[in-house]
Amino acid sequence: MNQAITGQMRRPDGTAVRVLVVDDEPDLTEVLAAALTQEGCAVRCAADGAAAVAAGGEFAPDAVVLDWMLPDMDGLDVLRELRSAQPEVCVLFLTARDAVEDRIAGITAGGDDYVTKPFSLEEVLARLRGLLRRAGMNRAPSGNRLQVADLVLDEDAREVTRAGEAIELSRTEFELLRYLMRNPRRVLSKAMILDRVWSYDFGGQAHIVELYVSYLRKKIDAGHQPLIHTVRGMGYVMKAAKP
Amino acid sequence: MNQAITGQMRRPDGTAVRVLVVDDEPDLTEVLAAALTQEGCAVRCAADGAAAVAAGGEFAPDAVVLDWMLPDMDGLDVLRELRSAQPEVCVLFLTARDAVEDRIAGITAGGDDYVTKPFSLEEVLARLRGLLRRAGMNRAPSGNRLQVADLVLDEDAREVTRAGEAIELSRTEFELLRYLMRNPRRVLSKAMILDRVWSYDFGGQAHIVELYVSYLRKKIDAGHQPLIHTVRGMGYVMKAAKP
DNA sequence: CACCATTCAGAGGAAACTCTGAGCAAGTTC
DNA sequence: GAACTTGCTCAGAGTTTCCTCTGAATGGTG
Numbered sequence: 001m002n003q004a005i006t007g008q009m010r011r012p013d014g015t016a017v018r019v020l021v022v023d024d025e026p027d028l029t030e031v032l033a034a035a036l037t038q039e040g041c042a043v044r045c046a047a048d049g050a051a052a053v054a055a056g057g058e059f060a061p062d063a064v065v066l067d068w069m070l071p072d073m074d075g076l077d078v079l080r081e082l083r084s085a086q087p088e089v090c091v092l093f094l095t096a097r098d099a100v101e102d103r104i105a106g107i108t109a110g111g112d113d114y115v116t117k118p119f120s121l122e123e124v125l126a127r128l129r130g131l132l133r134r135a136g137m138n139r140a141p142s143g144n145r146l147q148v149a150d151l152v153l154d155e156d157a158r159e160v161t162r163a164g165e166a167i168e169l170s171r172t173e174f175e176l177l178r179y180l181m182r183n184p185r186r187v188l189s190k191a192m193i194l195d196r197v198w199s200y201d202f203g204g205q206a207h208i209v210e211l212y213v214s215y216l217r218k219k220i221d222a223g224h225q226p227l228i229h230t231v232r233g234m235g236y237v238m239k240a241a242k243p
Numbered sequence: 244m245n246q247a248i249t250g251q252m253r254r255p256d257g258t259a260v261r262v263l264v265v266d267d268e269p270d271l272t273e274v275l276a277a278a279l280t281q282e283g284c285a286v287r288c289a290a291d292g293a294a295a296v297a298a299g300g301e302f303a304p305d306a307v308v309l310d311w312m313l314p315d316m317d318g319l320d321v322l323r324e325l326r327s328a329q330p331e332v333c334v335l336f337l338t339a340r341d342a343v344e345d346r347i348a349g350i351t352a353g354g355d356d357y358v359t360k361p362f363s364l365e366e367v368l369a370r371l372r373g374l375l376r377r378a379g380m381n382r383a384p385s386g387n388r389l390q391v392a393d394l395v396l397d398e399d400a401r402e403v404t405r406a407g408e409a410i411e412l413s414r415t416e417f418e419l420l421r422y423l424m425r426n427p428r429r430v431l432s433k434a435m436i437l438d439r440v441w442s443y444d445f446g447g448q449a450h451i452v453e454l455y456v457s458y459l460r461k462k463i464d465a466g467h468q469p470l471i472h473t474v475r476g477m478g479y480v481m482k483a484a485k486p
Numbered sequence: 487c488a489c490c491a492t493t494c495a496g497a498g499g500a501a502a503c504t505c506t507g508a509g510c511a512a513g514t515t516c
Numbered sequence: 517g518a519a520c521t522t523g524c525t526c527a528g529a530g531t532t533t534c535c536t537c538t539g540a541a542t543g544g545t546g
Contacts, residue, residue, distance in 0.1 A: 080273075087280070105446070109364055109438040110277030134281075157428045157482065158474050170503055171476045207523095208505065214524055232513070232522070413492060450534095451494060457535060475502065475533065 009039045009129065011062070011137060016042045019128070020061035022052040022078070023094065024071050031200065032065060035121050036128075049073025056082040056089070062137050063090040063128060068104070068114070079112075090131040092124065111135070118199035122179050126155065146181040149240040151220060151227055153181055160220075167219050172197070176212050177220070180228065180238040189235035209236075252282045252372065254305070254380060259285040262371070263304035265295040265321070266337065267314055274443060275308060278364050279371075292316025292324075299325040299332070305380055306333040306371060311357075322350075333374040335367065354378070361442035365422050369398065389424040391470055392483040394463060396424050403463075410462050415440070419455050420463070423471065423481040432478035452479075 009017050019041045023029045029045040036043045044059045046052040049070045056064070064082060068075040075093060082089055093114035095104060104114055111134060113127050133144065144155040150163045158174060160167045169177065175197050180188065190206035198208070213236060217228055225241045252260050262284045264272050272288040279286045287302045289295040292313045299307070307325060311318040318336060325332055336350065336357035350357065354377060356370050376387070387398040393406045401417060403410045412420065418440050423431065433449035441451070456479055460471055468484045 104434065106274055106438055106443065108432070108435045109274055109443075111281040114434075154428075156430065157480060158430045158477060159428075172504070204505070207507095210523060211505075211525080218525095230523070415493075447494070450496090453534065454494075454536085473534075 009041055009132065016040055017063065017132060017137060018042045018044075018059065018061045020044050020046065020052065020055050020059055020064045020066075022046045022049075022064060022070070023067040024048060028200075031121070032124065035125065039125065049078045052078050053081045057085050060086060061089060062135075063092065063132060065092045065094065065124065065128070068093050068095040076107075079107075088135065090128075090135050090137070092127055092131060094119070094124075118201045120175065120199050121196050122175055126175075126178065130155070146178065148181055148184050148227055148238055149225070151181070153178060162220055162224060169216075169219065172212060173215055173219070176209075177216055180236065183238070185237065185239045187231050187235050187237045192235070252279075252284055252375070259283055260306065260375060260380060261285045261287075261302065261304045263287050263289065263295065263298050263302055263307045265289045265292075265307060265313070266310040267291060271443070274364070275367065278368065282368065292321045295321050296324045296328075300328045303329065304332060305378075306335065306375060308335045308337065308367065308371070311336050311338040319350075322355075331378070333371075333378050333380070335370055335374060337362070361444045363418060363442050364439050365418050369421065373398070389421065391424055391427050391481055392468070394424070394470055396421060405463055405467060412459075412462065415455060416458055416462070419452075420459055423479065426481070428480065428482045430474050430477050430480045435478070 011017055017040070019036050021029045021032050021036070021043060022045075023032075024047050026047070029047070033043045033045055044055050044061065046055050049072045052064070052066065052070075052073075055061070066075055066078060070078065079091055082091070091107075091112040093104065093107065093112065095114055095116055097116045107114060111131070113131055115124055115127055130144075146153040146155070152161050154160070155178070160169055160174070160177065176193065179193065179197050190209040193209050194202070194204075194206055198204070213228060217226070221228060227238055227240065229237050229239065231237055254260055260283070262279050264275050264279070264286060265288075266272050266275075267290050269290070272290070276286045276288055287298050287304065289298050292315045295307070295309065295313075295316075298304070309318055309321060313321065322334055325334070334350075334355040336355065338357055338359050354374070356374055358366055358370055373387070389396040389398070395404050397403075398421065403412055403417070403420065419436065422436065422440050433452040436452050437445070437447075437449060441447070456471060456473075460469070464471060470481055470483065472480050472482065472484075474480055
């Protein structure tokens with residue numbers, strides 16, 4: 001993977017983006033930390049609000065991935081403490097689905113964002129990239145656009161075009177395509193795709209990846225040079241057809 | 244989001260507009276400060292009149308968002324003090340709905356403006372943009388007109404036309420449309436729209452956004468190419484349809 | 487006081503989406 | 517070429533999300 005090579009998650013001065021991950025489930029923080037490290041971030045984890053506030057002062061993160069429900073503190077209080085030490089810090093909240101309407105209100109006004117559990121890794125990474133880009137923390141060479149051959153994906157507008165023609169995608173189709181396009185010319189196994197694009201609690205089979213690849217091909221590759229290629233026994237790869 | 248990139252809230256010399264926020268409710272100043280920071284402003288907060296006057300001298304703000312009812316001083320006195328140090332400063336008053344409008348009326352004659360509580364963030368930001376524009380503090384590339392395809396919104400005249408034909412909108416409809424048109428080709432979640440367009444004390448559900456989008460569509464998109472598009476599971480986006 | 491416009495909650499129905507299962511096609515191994 | 521593995525696609529059930537109709541409460545206006 002090594003998104004670091006693509007230079008996406010980087011500070012203006014070229015040093016690694018610093019991310020603090022706060023959640024009381026060690027499984028979750030581990031997975032997030034691993035994914036973020038792989039993206040080239042410097043990562044620190046905390047299991048409760050007190051540890052988060054402490055790390056906020058000492059570790060000086062650029063962004064915080066913060067569980068809304070912590071054993072000792074309310075998410076909003078943690079945010080307040082963090083902001084008092086570092087006003088510019090970005091915060092991405094993790095919330096339960098039914099807690100969304102509750103007290104989340106107002107946080108998006110400050111430029112922060114949230115993701116509902118269960119989420120996919122790509123969803124969290126994409127949101128975090130969005131926050132950092134908007135905070136000027138992230139050199140955006142091509143802005144928010146991904147391109148492979150004549151296929152273009154605009155993340156903000158959630159718009160996909162092939163040869164200038166608009167293509168409608170569902171949420172899952174879009175996330176799958178984004179993951180493929182973020183890793184062009186690299187074979188991605190179905191297991192990898194499943195781990196990244198589908199929620200971490202999804203118990204289904206890799207068969208679902210095949211199904212969604214077939215959906216994508218029908219919408220994207222139909223009538224054009226194919227961009228999504230099957231590597232039998234290995235997975236899929238997105239690239240322009242060989243010359 | 245990220246109005247900063249659009250270059251709206253900027254001084255003639257390109258540096259950040261300096262805004263002082265004065266209110267005794269910390270929740271309110273926090274939200275306002277966060278939103279203004281996101282717009283690219285340099286923000287300072289004060290909780291009472293004395294602190295406001297002190298900050299007025301030291302922080303040298305271009306504009307002040309000032310609560311009319313402060314624990315220690317009258318709003319008019321604060322204004323007087325601020326003006327003595329910096330005669331050119333813009334002031335946006337925050338007042339209770341039933342507050343004396345007669346005294347406020349004299350204020351607006353001086354080029355200042357006011358907003359009644361409870362207000363929406365977009366309302367405050369729009370008024371502030373207006374003040375700064377009139378004070379020459381704000382390069383206004385397209386003046387006060389927003390345009391998407393053949394849909395035109397005039398902020399000062401509060402007038403909306405589609406293909407030259409006038410459209411009557413209620414207050415909420417207008418604010419929703421303005422927010423959408425200020426962020427064309429960007430998917431806005433219902434949570435984001437709620438936080439920006441509805442009052443900060445509104446406790447309602449995202450359902451209300453759907454309802455008002457349906458009102459807007461009936462008035463704006465009926466009989467034309469649709470400009471307001473639903474992005475299922477994400478929110479809404481305003482853009483001209485792709486041919 | 488009556489009238490009208492506006493705002494908002496609730497519920498029903500429509501539409502879109504996700505995922506399972508099964509059959510078929512294509513490639514691989516012997 | 518037969519047997520097996522792997523990948524592709526269709527059809528349909530179940531769920532989620534969205535749209536819109538109703539009606540109540542509010543506020544302004546003649």
